[in-house]
Amino acid sequence: MTIDFQLIYQENHIAFCLCLMIGTVLGYLGTHVLKRGVVVVGISLAQFAAIGGILAEHVFCEHGHSHSHTHSHENEPLAYFCSISAVILIAVFYSVVRKYKKNISLEAIIGVTYAIGFATAVFIISICGSQELHTERFAGDLNAIMGFGSILPCIMAFGAVTICAIVFHKPLTHISNNYDFKKESISVIFWDILFYTMMGVSISYAIVHIGVVMVFVFLVVPAVIASLFTTKLLFQMPIIVLAVAVASMIGLSVPYIAYDSWKLELSTGPHIGLMLGLILVVAALVKVATGHIVLSKR
Amino acid sequence: MLTSEAVNFFLMQLLLIAVVLILHTYIGLHVIRRTLIFSDLALDQLAAFGILLCIVINSNEETGNLVQLNDPITYIYALGAVTFGSFLLAVIKPKSKNIPREAVIGIIFAISLLACFAITDPVNGGEMLFDGTLKGDLDFVTWGLVKVTVIVYLLLLVFHYIFRKKFIALAENPETIKNAKFWDFLFFLSQGIITILIVPVAGVFLAYVFLMLPAAMATMFKKQWKSALMLGWSLGFIACTLGLFASYNIWDLRFFENWPYSSTLVVFMGAFFLTALLIRCIKPLKTNDKIKGTC
Numbered sequence: 283m284t285i286d287f288q289l290i291y292q293e294n295h296i297a298f299c300l301c302l303m304i305g306t307v308l309g310y311l312g313t314h315v316l317k318r319g320v321v322v323v324g325i326s327l328a329q330f331a332a333i334g335g336i337l338a339e340h341v342f343c344e345h346g347h348s349h350s351h352t353h354s355h356e357n358e359p360l361a362y363f364c365s366i367s368a369v370i371l372i373a374v375f376y377s378v379v380r381k382y383k384k385n386i387s388l389e390a391i392i393g394v395t396y397a398i399g400f401a402t403a404v405f406i407i408s409i410c411g412s413q414e415l416h417t418e419r420f421a422g423d424l425n426a427i428m429g430f431g432s433i434l435p436c437i438m439a440f441g442a443v444t445i446c447a448i449v450f451h452k453p454l455t456h457i458s459n460n461y462d463f464k465k466e467s468i469s470v471i472f473w474d475i476l477f478y479t480m481m482g483v484s485i486s487y488a489i490v491h492i493g494v495v496m497v498f499v500f501l502v503v504p505a506v507i508a509s510l511f512t513t514k515l516l517f518q519m520p521i522i523v524l525a526v527a528v529a530s531m532i533g534l535s536v537p538y539i540a541y542d543s544w545k546l547e548l549s550t551g552p553h554i555g556l557m558l559g560l561i562l563v564v565a566a567l568v569k570v571a572t573g574h575i576v577l578s579k580r
Numbered sequence: 581m582l583t584s585e586a587v588n589f590f591l592m593q594l595l596l597i598a599v600v601l602i603l604h605t606y607i608g609l610h611v612i613r614r615t616l617i618f619s620d621l622a623l624d625q626l627a628a629f630g631i632l633l634c635i636v637i638n639s640n641e642e643t644g645n646l647v648q649l650n651d652p653i654t655y656i657y658a659l660g661a662v663t664f665g666s667f668l669l670a671v672i673k674p675k676s677k678n679i680p681r682e683a684v685i686g687i688i689f690a691i692s693l694l695a696c697f698a699i700t701d702p703v704n705g706g707e708m709l710f711d712g713t714l715k716g717d718l719d720f721v722t723w724g725l726v727k728v729t730v731i732v733y734l735l736l737l738v739f740h741y742i743f744r745k746k747f748i749a750l751a752e753n754p755e756t757i758k759n760a761k762f763w764d765f766l767f768f769l770s771q772g773i774i775t776i777l778i779v780p781v782a783g784v785f786l787a788y789v790f791l792m793l794p795a796a797m798a799t800m801f802k803k804q805w806k807s808a809l810m811l812g813w814s815l816g817f818i819a820c821t822l823g824l825f826a827s828y829n830i831w832d833l834r835f836f837e838n839w840p841y842s843s844t845l846v847v848f849m850g851a852f853f854l855t856a857l858l859i860r861c862i863k864p865l866k867t868n869d870k871i872k873g874t875c
Binding site for chain 2: 316319379386499506510548551552556
């Protein structure tokens with residue numbers, strides 16, 4: 283069996299750059315999400331961003347897009363507008379509910395609304411006459427990338443989020459480190475809105491290429507891997523970049539190797555996610571083996 | 581006028597919903613009070629993984645899929661997957677505050693979902709199988725399945741009743757429990773067994789909603805376990821019945837045409853949940869219904 287690495291590079295270098303960019307930015311946001319203890323919010327925001335895209339595709343567009351299997355039309359400004367609007371609406375909903383909720387945790391409300399969001403997406407797709415969920419909504423369709431032009435909006439959005447992350451790094455980190463104590467003050471609400479807007483924009487652009495579940499995986503898994511080794515962001519970021527790079531490289535190569543060897547046509551997205559999961563397991567085992575994580579008997 | 585076939589269909593569905601909701605609401609109350617929000621979704625997805633693995637292993641290009649989504653053998657694979665998941669959920673409890681337990685549970689769910697996608701990807705009709713586990717199929721509901729479900733759920737109810745003090749202590753005072761991980765494992769395993777029966781019919785997300793929504797509505801209004809269980813069951817049953825009627829288009833209205841089964845039930849339960857949330861946000865809570873640390 284010979285592996286044509288040149289072909290794999292030629293076919294995948296754009297997808298690799300995209301994964302590295304999305305994984306690094308979402309990984310940075312993931313470190314904040316972990317510190318704030320609002321892990322489920324990532325997948326919920328991604329689900330509502332997807333609903334925005336589905337609404338744009340099935341309800342607002344009237345030109346027979348509903349049966350298309352590709353998501354090229356989702357690059358349209360309307361789809362991005364609907365996705366970002368849906369994310370901002372749900373983020374405002376969570377902010378308001380957090381203040382007035384009684385007897386129930388915010389995580390429970392987020393978990394429940396995520397499931398309702400998923401069902402709503404299926405519901406909209408079904409009543410618009412389509413019977414399939416289109417699995418690329420979950421794990422993306424990196425094979426559909428046709429040159430740097432097709433990912434340009436995503437590069438611009440992530441560039442803007444990166445600039446915000448660098449400029450506002452100090453206040454965002456300060457709030458994440460003291461999330462439980464400071465949530466009532468007005469300035470914190472402003473930084474909260476900025477943080478969720480950054481998340482909303484990056485998620486809305488990322489799901490077009492990598493899907494809802496992969497957004498959640500890129501948000502949480504690299505950040506958890508980095509948190510196993512260090513709590514300092516300066517050291518966490520190289521670990522995040524390395525984990526994303528290794529997982530993307532192997533995940534993108536697997537379908538080519540499988541096709542060359544066994545003529546199997548596979549999607550790339552899930553394999554990147556599974557590789558990240560594998561790296562997490564290996565990292566955790568290394569920490570247990572070296573005695574840095576002690577398994578409690580209770 | 582409903583035909584006898586339709587009456588039989590509704591009786592079967594409503595009986596199944598009524599039985600399923602008792603245990604789901606009770607376990608959901610535990611899940612919400614312990615803030616293990618995605619644990620059920622993770623187990624549902626693992627059950628789906630077991631089912632799909634069984635189908636993929638038993639399929640080949642010449643004969644196609646020898647096993648279907650609701651074949652008895654798929655339940656054995658699903659049981660294996662949820663037992664493994666229950667073990668992981670019970671054992672992995674990060675001590676570092678930088679890695680919340682919810683992150684571990686969320687990762688188990690996401691990786692299971694991606695694994696489902698990866699194993700069905702190379703199979704002919706794999707996307708339909710994947711869709712099937714997410715959306716469920718009400719055609720799988722037969723009197724045979726209803727009988728098995730009733731028996732298994734009754735056994736699990738008896739089990740939970742006998743050991744109720746242990747499980748309630750896990751939710752209210754976990755530090756008082758000896759062998760907490762063992763009891764945690766038993767709790768997650770019982771949760772996993774009910775997912776095995778419900779996932780082929782309801783799909784992953786409806787199964788999750790069955791567990792979470794009635795319990796979430798009840799938790800907002802009642803502190804006592806018994807009254808919360810009764811309220812959650814009643815609200816859940818009414819919402820599901822209305823959703824079932826709408827999905828079947830019993831009123832023969834054009835508005836309800838093409839309403840899919842499982843997501844219609846979720847949409848109705850979602851509407852009930854949002855109404856309950858709105859009422860709870862506006863209306864003050866009675867002192868004896870307040871749950872410590874949540875208000």
